[in-house]
């Protein structure tokens with residue numbers, strides 16, 4: 001009886017074809033497709049687990065992931081309880097970005113890809129992009145560098161609880177401000193997405209991972225890995241909280 005592997009080896013043409021097709025795909029597209037799938041899953045999960053609160057995204061850029069989150073929330077509303085506040089969905093959407101890139105970058109935050117020239121965007125264009133969602137959702141885009149825009153804290157913006165925190169702002173300094181802002185509003189079940197988890201060559205003492213590890217120490221939050229996606233990105237769930 002011939003081996004199955006012998007048969008597979010004869011499929012070299014097919015394998016070359018598949019490899020050629022995959023090699024043509026821009027890795028950014030692969031990362032983003034996996035990210036979109038991950039965002040859909042976390043909206044479904046937080047709906048069926050009845051995790052209340054708002055969606056906060058730090059690093060909106062052109063609004064792709066932000067608009068996708070709005071879409072996923074709408075699609076998964078049917079799975080949740082107590083999802084409406086009069087005519088609007090109960091989960092509000094807050095997007096935070098300078099819309100001008102990183103600003104001044106410290107020595108430890110320097111990275112070959114995290115440069116303003118790679119992240120040119122427009123606040124006005126993103127406002128237009130989110131406009132169709134305002135019929136069903138309360139959406140706020142907060143423009144400014146985090147060391148200023150987050151300074152007043154979540155209570156000043158009426159944010160009490162976070163359902164999902166999406167951290168996609170790349171550097172340690174930005175993420176540090178983000179986690180300090182979020183510490184009072186995490187609850188058991190809050191989902192925290194770290195899109196840049198293994199940047200800086202995987203160094204745990206740099207980037208978003210450093211800020212996240214510090215956050216766990218001072219916030220009293222314990223977390224569990226929920227899932228991974230794309231190029232080393234990770235999703236955590238707050239599994240316990242001692243305040």
Ligand SMILES: C[S@@+](CC[C@H](N)C(=O)[O-])C[C@H]1O[C@@H](n2cnc3c(N)ncnc32)[C@H](O)[C@@H]1O
Pocket residue numbers: 058059060061062063064065066096097098099100101102103119121144145146147168169170171173174
């Ligand atoms: C990778 S992009 C976000 C991509 C977006 N989440 C998406 O998937 O479409 C990173 C964004 O973080 C923003 N950012 C980085 N550091 C910041 C800071 N200190 N304050 C405000 N925004 C910052 C940049 O302006 C940039 O738009």
